[in-house]
Amino acid sequence: MKLLRSLLVATVATLIPAAALAAPARADAGGDARAEAGAHAGKAGKAGKARKAGKARKARRKAARKAARRQARLARFDADGDGKLDPAERATARAARFDRLIQRLDADGDGRLGPAEVPPRLARRLQRLDANGDGWVDRDELLAPRPRRARGGAR
Numbered sequence: 001m002k003l004l005r006s007l008l009v010a011t012v013a014t015l016i017p018a019a020a021l022a023a024p025a026r027a028d029a030g031g032d033a034r035a036e037a038g039a040h041a042g043k044a045g046k047a048g049k050a051r052k053a054g055k056a057r058k059a060r061r062k063a064a065r066k067a068a069r070r071q072a073r074l075a076r077f078d079a080d081g082d083g084k085l086d087p088a089e090r091a092t093a094r095a096a097r098f099d100r101l102i103q104r105l106d107a108d109g110d111g112r113l114g115p116a117e118v119p120p121r122l123a124r125r126l127q128r129l130d131a132n133g134d135g136w137v138d139r140d141e142l143l144a145p146r147p148r149r150a151r152g153g154a155r
Contacts, residue, residue: 091143098142112136
């Protein structure tokens, strides 16, 4: 089998000139022939690099915005100025976040959020926070201490 293959390759090599075995040529608008594979690969390579660079820039901007929001939140709620949010400061931040949520979503103005007042995805999250099982989450239930969830696991 190997002998037959090598004879076939040798025969084809002698019958077909080497230039014809090169990458197929095409005529561009200017009339010169260019190896299509080489020209196309160069353009695709440049586009791929530009796309990667754009994604990297976008990721850096997103990280910078996230860091700025974190610093602003830290500056707003870090009462003792130690650069960290202790549990009491975190509770204050959580309460402020809940107050903003109430202002935006509480349709009946009772100071509680129920499943009819929020989008379905948020309703599922609020259901987990509902300590007394009445279907409504108020400020006390939100501020109640709860165990920390392990990071990196399924949500």
